Amino acid sequence: MGVGVRTMVRRIARLTFFVLAALVLFVTGLPPAVPAQVTLEDVVFRSLEITAELRPVPYREICERVPGTPPGTPPACRITSFGSVKGRTVAQLQVTSPTPVSTVRMFIEPDYSLKTSSTPPMTPRRDGSYWVLVFNPALAPGTTVSLTFEYEGKTWPVYEDFIWVSAGDLYPIVVSPFGDFYSPNRSFIKTTVTAPIGYILASSGRMTRQESGGVQTFQWESTEPVASISVVGGKTYTLAERKAGDLSLTLLLRPRSDRFADQIADFTLKSAQYYSRLLYPFPFDHLTVLSAPFGRGVLGVGYPGLMMITEDAFTGGQSGDLSRDSFRLLTIAHEAAHTYFPHQTSGRGVAAAWMSEGFAEYLGLMTVEVVLGKQAFRKELDEDRAWYASVAGRDRPVAAYTFINSGTADAAAVRYAKGAFILHMLRFVVGDETFQKILQTYATRFRNQSVRVDDFAQVSSEVAGRDLNWFFQEWIHDIVLPDYTIAEVSSVPAEGAFRLTAKVRNLGSGVMPVDVLFELDNGERVVQRIDVGSRTEVSVIVTAPRPARRVEADPEKWLLQSNYTNDAATVR
């Protein structure tokens, strides 16, 4: 699509602001909300039955040179064609609040025309970009309401060559009084979509498809309650099927974008198989991966059993080093992990965004480690280290970023990069085996539930057999950043051996265990783990058969630090 793709990407990038793999598109930049129901979880959609007609159009835009700009400046473009959606959603809404609920806040594309009705009856009222459904009398706890929404209007992108409709434009969603609407609630979703003949569409769940009267009807049914779904596809796609063990995979490929299709299929299946071993069997026996015209703005988007991956990953068109295998695998494994987090276990409250992106990123890194080895893992981990370093010092605690204020580039670095490192550091603190057991216990125990950070912290402490609240306090609720340095070293003969001493200082903040490595003159390594509080110094003394030639704090660089250049000292 040439310029069109770039415009689309700019628009996607503006909507999501995500630098790395995005999870959801819908609504950033909406006006602040006025309290309605008390929390997002006062009401839950137990099921959604979506029927929609998609009316795609050719993509069109007008590009004009901006007067007064220097030659070579890209023209300003605006989209002039919009496809549309005509839909009807029947939702079963249940009151989960312990007290009566009189108002329910909803979001659907504000430009749509909308008709709502319900049993028992309610009065809908427009509130900025939202709809507030007012029930009088208030709904008693436990009540189930059947709501019907009929809507129609233009949305984006619904084009011949790329369609992506989801929560907010394919169907309405519940929004919290604070504007959070990546709902922690999961529903059984049945989706029926009609589209012109010739389109290939994909969504989550089991699919059936029929053609009649010049249109085709797709139907998907989720076998698991899920947090959200989307319908994606277009006219120019071709299908390729793959299989590995019990898992089958469909690739939706764009023209001339199949260079890495086999590798992407292989990586996707390996990711799902790894998660099946690490957590619990992959919730879908069928996966779909669609090559999406995201350009440089977005790398991927993960829905339950359905992933969109940038077309550049399929063509190898990513610039320079980004076309490396480990980066491609990380992108895919990250999106595949979203099938678990947040679609099976959704975060809520503070750090909800971390519980989705931080987990997806670190599970993605773990997949790279298992599939491509330690070195590839370290390469990708170091990219996240550098990404967080680019914002460290001006960032806020992980807990401070909610869905409302997590759209900035700084917030993305915290949610993804620092988010992944928090799990990496937890792994360091408790050890590999315990860490894996924590992940498995957490994922299994809280499958099909919404959880808070405290739930994860509690499982961590329980599985590790010790209180780890200090860890989550430091890394989620506070801002800490250690900086270990070796202040003094000595290596002296003592009783037929050598007494090696190192003074380790933490010039930064936070209390973490840190490994101290004594490298002996024959290359042997002696490692001692210590705790060094903020602005304090700890002496480590070990007895070794040979003198030391070098001492290094955090030799494997497990920890986030503000400065890695002062970690080592040579013994003179």
Ligand SMILES: [Zn+2]
């Ligand atoms: Zn993600």
